[in-house]
Amino acid sequence: MADIFANLKQAVLDGDEELVAEYAQRVIDEKIDPVAAIEKGLIKGIEELGAKWKAGEAFLPDVMMAADALKTGLDMLEPLIAESGATGGEAKGKVIIGQVAGDIHDIGKNIVGALLTAAGYKVYDIGIDQPAENFLAKAEEVGAGVIAAGALLTTTMAAQKHIIEYLKGQNVRDKYKVMIGGGPTSQAFADEIGADAWAETADEAVMLCNKLIAG
Structure with a gap:
């Protein structure tokens, strides 16, 4: 089993x-825990590559290829989590996740979405480059309690602020907990725009979501 995780990574x-895809299929065929395969295989791989990129040992094309490979694995294994009851039956809560308007980077979003799914949440991923009204429309449609908005560029951080302003303008700010994340964001920025939580890592996003839902 550890071999499959290492091979996925x-x-x-x-x-x-x-x-x-080949190793993800083996996870499915051999009924290996899909949560473990995601956390100990796929995510370990993308984290290691991210560290290499920061250190200048990997380049953008490497990151893009790894992101596509990660998505292939997640697309195969995530449905298995929901089916297998790894989520413990009833979902802990519903989360809308997406990248804000103007932002097309989805590696971090995909990892956070996978971990939230694995942690028992029903996650609705609305994709990249999404305006504030789309976050709200989906949240209203499915009855979500948390909106998670990612921004990976300093130029798109303002769109996170716009989501909160839009919710206020629609008189629904109190209905939703808003969590933000992404490379250039910070706790100070979250405080400044009035977000309910800021996560630096995917693991933190899960812990904060637990607190937001419980609170």
Whole structure:
């Protein structure tokens, strides 16, 4: 089993979508815990590549290929989590997740979404480059309690602020907990725009979501 996790990690590092699909299929066929496969395989791979990129040992094309490989694995394994009852039956809560308007970077969003799903939340991923009204429309449609908005560029951080202003303008700010994240964001920025929580890592996002839902 550890071999499959290691192979998944390496396949993501190598940006090899075919190999990721092959090992993800083995996880499915051999009824291996999909949550463990995501956390100990896929996410370990993308985290290691992220560290290499920061250190200048990997380049943007490597990151893009790894992100595609990660998405291939997540697309195969996430439905398994929901089916298997790894979420413990009734979902803990409903979360809308997406990248804000103007932002097309989805690696972090995909990882957070996967971990939230694994932690028992029903996650509705509305994708990249989403205006404030789309976050609210989906939240209203499915009855979500948390809106998670990511921004990976300093130029798109203002769109996170706009989501909160839009909710206020629609007189629904009190209905939703808003969590933000992304490379250039910070706790200070979250405080400044009136967000309910800021997560630096995907693990933190899950812990904060637990607190927001409980609170």
